[in-house]
Amino acid sequence: MNQAAQQLHAQLIKTRRSDPHSANAVLKGYAKGSRPQEALSFFFFSLRQQVAGTEPDSFTFPLLLHACSRLRAKGPGKQLHGNIVKQGLSMDMFVQNSLIHMYASCGGIQCALKVFERMSKRDVVSWTSIIGAAAAAAEEGCSAVALHLFDEMLEEGVAPNEATMVSVLRACADSGTLSTGRRVHRISKKLKLEVKLHVATALVDMYAKCGSIEEARELFDQMPERDAFAWTVMISGLASHGRSRDALSLFHRMRELGVTPDERTMTAVLSACRNAGMVADGRRYFEEMKKSHGIQQRLQHYGCLIDLLGRAGNLEEAEEFARRMPIDPDRVIWRTLAWASKIHGDTGRAERLVREHLLGLGFGDSGSFVLLGNIYSTARKWDQKARVWAAMGSRGMKKPPASSRIEINGEIHEFEAGDGRHREAEKIYLKLEEIEERLREEGHRPRISEVLLDVDEEEKAFQLRHHSEKLAVAFGLISSGPGEKIVIFKNLRSCEDCHETMKIVSRIYGREIIVRDRVRFHRFSRGTCSCGDFW
DNA sequence: GTAGGGTTAG
Incomplete structure (x- = not known):
């Protein structure tokens, strides 16, 4: 995809002439290929200055917005939005749908909603985009918004498709709304979407995350086809329910059937070990993932293993491991290690880890302050705890209520x-x-x-x-x-x-x-x- | 010739 786009691009620069069709072909190659930033620089630089004879049209902007979505580039996205309005293309449904997705990917759910509300006509892609945007948004209450939008869509008589189901199910899974999840399952059955790979996987994930691991397993066993993604979802579902033995035997079954695990599968496997305190198995899978499967250990794998060691009480080894790992440990790793130290009564280590790695240089989120406060409380150091809470207050931070x-x-x-x-x-x-x-x-x-x-x-x-x-x-x-x-x-x-x-x-x-x-x-x-x- | 979807250590 990239290579063809590059060749065409070079040709356009050479002749210094283009037409909308060729320019969009270059954009498509870049936007969907492995280097979406090329699409933006092509538009913002080459197209304008080096190649004459082309003005962007309603086919151009969706491609550019797609590139912004992938790059999470809100600035250029907004700039494009301005150009779209200037050129009078803001009524085109393709453009509007792309704008919704761009804002959603760049963390602007409110902007996405604004575009959606102004649309005079909405098709299944518009609805799916906005539902997906709400389902993916981190803000409190966004899952409920996604579910509400889904009901509105049905009321308007727009038939949902595979992508819609996947997004709604994600909102159900995140918010734990089992009743809606079941309803979506019934609708999927009626529309014969239940057996589609993505929908079936999302259903398995929904049941697992809504607490019904048996139903998740039943559906998984009935799936007509399963890829590594589907196996991983089921394995991590079992792991999160504390059914580590089942998770690991499913992993072995996956390998027997010749499905190649990826790095996320290994995260699920290590998390199964972690949840059950299976130190020896965890170590073995961690070592084997590179040797047997050619999967490079990444931050989340190190994190899992360190958490496993720490929670099992091997604090010194876990900390040593964190110091020596080839990737820089992140805050999550230090926090889990500090938490493990607190659980095992090693107050000194817990306190040192928080101060060295989580509260240095005047930074620190409320979670780190709360953690330090809890460490002092457990050690009955009330004065120190009071000081931590005061420091938190002076920074305008509050403990999120349980x-x-x-x-x-x-x-x-x-x-x-x-x-x-x-x-x-x-x-x-x-x-x-x-x-x-x-x-x-x-x-x-x-x-x-x-x-x-x-x-x-x-x-x-x-x-x-x-x-x-x-x-x-x-x-x-x-x-x-x-x-x-x-x-x-x-x-x-x-x-x-x-x-x-x-x-x-x-x-x-x-x-x-x-x-x-x-x-x-x-x-x-x-x-x-x-x-x-x-x- | 253009747009939307499934997992992820705490």
């Missing part, structure tokens, strides 16, 4: 610690009292060391009782039938007391409870958790 969500009959209910805003708050707190009573009977003592405040023991116990996932599980118990599965989504990670509480609740109420935290799933059943208390 929240838990639960879906009941298609409606999402969200709770924060001590929340009294829910319409059934009274019943929820009554249920919570009942749970506490039964926990006491079971001999459970609140793990007050988890409350990281310098307050008396009674106040700590009070704080613990009202953590958001406890409110969510109480609500789940009163608003679902006996024996029904309870699925809770947390924005952060659980504390140990909540983890213990879930175990006991699963046993005494005879419920399966699934908690998705920031990074993985915990499945509580009959008093135990699938993570084996390793998290």
